[in-house]
Amino acid sequence: MSVTAAQGFVAAGVAAGLKESGAPDLALVVNRGPSTAAAGVFTANRVKAAPVLWSEQVLKGGGVTxxxxxxxxxxxxxGPLGFQDTHATAEHAAGALGLNAAEIAVASTGLIGIRLPMDRLLPGVDAAAAELSAHGGERAALAIMTTDTVHKTAVAQRAGWIVGGMAKGAGMLAPGLATMLVVLTTDADLDAAALDRALRAATRTTFDRVDSDGCMSTNDTVLLLASGASGVAPDESEFTEAVTAVCDDLARQLIKDAEGASKDIRIEVVGAASEADAVEVGRSIARNNLLKCAIHGEDPNWGRVLSAIGTTSAAFEPDRLNVAINGVWVCRNGSVGEDRELVDMRFREVTITADLAAGTESAVIWTNDLTADYVHENSAYSS
Amino acid sequence: MSVTAAQGFVAAGVAAGLKESGAPDLALVVNRGPSTAAAGVFTANRVKAAPVLWSEQVLKGGGVTxxxxxxxxxxxxxGPLGFQDTHATAEHAAGALGLNAAEIAVASTGLIGIRLPMDRLLPGVDAAAAELSAHGGERAALAIMTTDTVHKTAVAQRAGWIVGGMAKGAGMLAPGLATMLVVLTTDADLDAAALDRALRAATRTTFDRVDSDGCMSTNDTVLLLASGASGVAPDESEFTEAVTAVCDDLARQLIKDAEGASKDIRIEVVGAASEADAVEVGRSIARNNLLKCAIHGEDPNWGRVLSAIGTTSAAFEPDRLNVAINGVWVCRNGSVGEDRELVDMRFREVTITADLAAGTESAVIWTNDLTADYVHENSAYSS
Structure with a gap:
């Protein structure tokens, strides 16, 4: 499973002492090749963490070892000292692994605005390098957890090649990627350009459509590393499908583990004039705090859905809007539809279908409910 | 106080039986002239309630009695039946008051998607008409409350003329106006065009900069009625200042009474390249759930402020951003500034100052913290 499912990869996870709890906090993933092709997608936040700035540069070189x-x-x-810390991390790992620092990506997660304790981090890199193994994927996935309650891994096995991956993320999940770190590995033999196309296509409809709380991180990173160790060069559309399947699986795991959430809400926008309209409407619904509270209370409050749709610039006529909650069309033609008492909301997954009656395009956005537990988890000092 | 502070106005508030609690739920405000000039500003939500659609038409006529x-x-x-209900309400009031229905505005607040019980509402209009008095402003303000814990009124007295007003609103507060109903009255003698200019100028920097929870209502209505009874035609800038003062007072009262809130957060964006940039950044900060939780926990978590700024399109360089919380510059040049332990957040009002270091423009946005009480209040069935 995880990042070591594909041939050519070794990984490790250790406790370097960065977390006061003593839990694992440092992971290392190494691509032993023969190929070192890679692709990456990073946060769209203009305030980017040092490791994001560093890894963006590494990716421009095309190879990640x-x-x-x-x-x-x-x-x-x-600041500049933080960037030096990331650089020093890559240099140290390069020394320990006999690699070139310019081909080593770095990803970090945790509190903003605090320097990393390099006196613990660098020995941690050495310890991880010493523990690298083809069975280390699970421990690596454990070491990147923050408020996650479970570690997240996924694998797609195809004829002769594999895509595997790990992810972390539980809060601050939002468009343009979440506070999430994701490493995907494959033993397929594809060049960096093909990997980039597949990764962008996959993230566009998976991680980018997860919107737990509307808050975009400074650190989001998704990397795809290809070892070529299978010797198989799959058809690009087949490869994209496999990468998308792994991303979709991991994205769903992020939503299921979102901070304080009691419901996973699938927002299907149909009948849109364009996919962009469908995404805009889905995101607007996903970010409506009043609706998120209503879903938490198992209240099929479709008025809040219409209210959210009304704030968008999508093509629709208010008196043609239809809304279903768990399959019951509680709003038809912008007004009262079927009896809301028919809606069963006892289960964790809730589906809201918004029909704009303006075309044939659609999109799905995933979000969570807003709960007192979310507030508690995020109002604790320096959480 | 309230809408009857200015000469020429009578008002009433009664319990028509629309609320199960038996609390007052119907208000009437009548302009006895001599002028009936008026202006109105309505929700920017494209899903507009029937009374909004009706009142927009009334305002086009220029006079509101x-x-x-x-x-x-x-x-x-x-749907269409709901619009007929609003029309019937105006017609009924016209009959009771001996006025023209086309000059009677209607405003409603409460649950979305449910027809009004007209068999109770129309007798309520009669009861209110019978109780109209020059001292009825307070009772009118009480009758428009929903989840409000206090009624909201404000008055600005100037040389020879007065602007007074009432407001309701406690949740769903957001840009393009909040779930709020506001009626302002003045005995100044100004025409509809002057009233419109003053009202738009006033709401732009007051109600439009209150963003309690990012949720835009379907019913927001702000009306300004002028009786001309003072016989004074004030200078337009002086009049705008007085209307702005009353709007600002009422807007602050809305924030203070926001559902479940324990903090009122004043977000000052300074050093912006344009006022639009300052507003965009202020709103992005105001809508960041993680930051709102942090403020609830009295955690001066400036990283979440930078994270929110980073999602905007405003002009700034990440390494030049400065953030102060209650006057302590905890972030300087995009990095750690003064000791966060110096920040005192015990009081209800919290000021976040974001300096974009990109110009000389500024704006202030008001919001609230996000609390478990907010979740509870909005997750109860059909709240």
């Missing part, structure tokens, strides 16, 4: 990931500190908003 | 307001039902998403 290793990734160092740490929890216990985001290394964001730490 | 009376306003019927009800709590206990929003009459939104009720």
């Amino acid at each position: 290793a990734v160092v990931l740490n929890s216990g500190g985001a290394n964001a908003c730490t | 009376a306003v019927v307001l009800n709590s206990g039902g929003a009459n939104a998403c009720t």
